[in-house]
Amino acid sequence: MAKKKSKLAINGGPKAVQTDPGDMFSWPIITPEDEEAVVGVLRRGAMSGWDVTLQFEREFAAWQEAEYALAHSTGTAALQAAMFGLKVGVGDEIICPSVTYWASCLPCFSLGATVVFAEVDPNTLCIDPKDIERRITDHTKAIVVVHYVGYPCDMDRITKIADKHNLKVIEDVSHAQGGRYKGCKVGTMGHVAAMSLMSGKSLAVGEGGMLTTNDREVYERAIAWGHYGRFGDNINTKYLQPLAGLPLGGHKYRMHQMSSAVGRVQLKHYDERIAEIQKAMNYFWDLLEGVPGLKAHRPAKRSKSTMGGWYAARGLYRPEELGGLSVTRFSQAVAAEGTPCGPGVNKPLHLHPLFNTFDVYGHGKPTRIAFTDRDLRQPPGSLPVSEGIAARTYSIPWFKHYRPAIIEEHAAAFRKVADNHKELLKDDPGDPPGLGGWHFLQHG
Numbered sequence: 001m002a003k004k005k006s007k008l009a010i011n012g013g014p015k016a017v018q019t020d021p022g023d024m025f026s027w028p029i030i031t032p033e034d035e036e037a038v039v040g041v042l043r044r045g046a047m048s049g050w051d052v053t054l055q056f057e058r059e060f061a062a063w064q065e066a067e068y069a070l071a072h073s074t075g076t077a078a079l080q081a082a083m084f085g086l087k088v089g090v091g092d093e094i095i096c097p098s099v100t101y102w103a104s105c106l107p108c109f110s111l112g113a114t115v116v117f118a119e120v121d122p123n124t125l126c127i128d129p130k131d132i133e134r135r136i137t138d139h140t141k142a143i144v145v146v147h148y149v150g151y152p153c154d155m156d157r158i159t160k161i162a163d164k165h166n167l168k169v170i171e172d173v174s175h176a177q178g179g180r181y182k183g184c185k186v187g188t189m190g191h192v193a194a195m196s197l198m199s200g201k202s203l204a205v206g207e208g209g210m211l212t213t214n215d216r217e218v219y220e221r222a223i224a225w226g227h228y229g230r231f232g233d234n235i236n237t238k239y240l241q242p243l244a245g246l247p248l249g250g251h252k253y254r255m256h257q258m259s260s261a262v263g264r265v266q267l268k269h270y271d272e273r274i275a276e277i278q279k280a281m282n283y284f285w286d287l288l289e290g291v292p293g294l295k296a297h298r299p300a301k302r303s304k305s306t307m308g309g310w311y312a313a314r315g316l317y318r319p320e321e322l323g324g325l326s327v328t329r330f331s332q333a334v335a336a337e338g339t340p341c342g343p344g345v346n347k348p349l350h351l352h353p354l355f356n357t358f359d360v361y362g363h364g365k366p367t368r369i370a371f372t373d374r375d376l377r378q379p380p381g382s383l384p385v386s387e388g389i390a391a392r393t394y395s396i397p398w399f400k401h402y403r404p405a406i407i408e409e410h411a412a413a414f415r416k417v418a419d420n421h422k423e424l425l426k427d428d429p430g431d432p433p434g435l436g437g438w439h440f441l442q443h444g
């Protein structure tokens, strides 16, 4: 007798996931050690100083394998400081992937610079090195690369291109703290790295950001930009010395010491915790190896590259292997099985009106082109991979613990939907226009 096919939960069948996940998805992991560190800052009335922050920076620099670390109030501030550190200024262009969080590039506007977007690679979801060279002009100053949802960028090719054209590289490590590229820590291969440490990220300290570099001048420019209290005798760069005491950017970017205190504790446990995440997430993908329509988003095992803390982990979708089933319908069906799943990634930034029409500062023309006489805006259709990538990606559960039985249930949900995809084809409404979001985490 033929066995009866399991019916999809979205069509009234039993759910694939039956077990309560407990704290599988809870993050960050907060223990009395974090609480005591915060209370210590409160009791000392040291919220606004920088003694704890200096300790955090020292420990962070050692861990990040960088000479200098400078803590910031946010990752956005750290990214802007990184741009200023590299002397991105009036009339300059930076190259940035279109599919990323806005803070990877948007702070360049307030420096008088603008952005040219590059395509992402459909398999890594990171900036496509092949596309970078086409975007370079006489005005290009820097390339911002984003190790997108944990995947390390192709740094060998990127640094080669940058060196050839005498460009600087900013690594946005907000999605990949602790990740490795061919054994090297991400954030150590460009001229400067900046990253968010806000609570939704894998290294989560509260609100906060970190800039790291081996270049003393970049470090000092970042201090001068947004840390007036620390802009003093410690500065070696001659042209900065007479300016000490006031922030060149007119910004105050100091980290809150309750964040620094949490950061010190989180960092201490971070490598051990992400090792467990890596084990759990790799197990999930191992279970789904070979399932039609689904492809793991992770580097090859032999590459010595890792996904860091697997921030906001995604899977690659191949609708052509599932009769053309839309990722929208697919992820609805997976979610109905009891596991977190949704379509898409960050929307392509080049299509947002802020990068096309809006005049932020009153130049009398859109800010994107206010500092140049070239219209470098990129209309719909100009970056087809970035524009189509949401239909080929979905979120997967972000396991924080290696608990095989639970991971197996969640993997079974994805497999079940792929196996029974024919049930979904007849009432597939397709993907809506503008799939994805401008930001995608609950804390985003």
Ligand SMILES: *Cc1c(COP(=O)(O)O)cnc(C)c1O
Binding pocket: 074, 075, 076, 077, 079, 100, 101, 103, 104, 146, 172, 174, 175, 195, 196, 197, 198, 208, 209
């Ligand atoms: C979160 C994020 C940032 C910004 O960091 P904040 O701490 O939120 O200011 C920058 N880049 C990327 C890629 C991010 O995901």
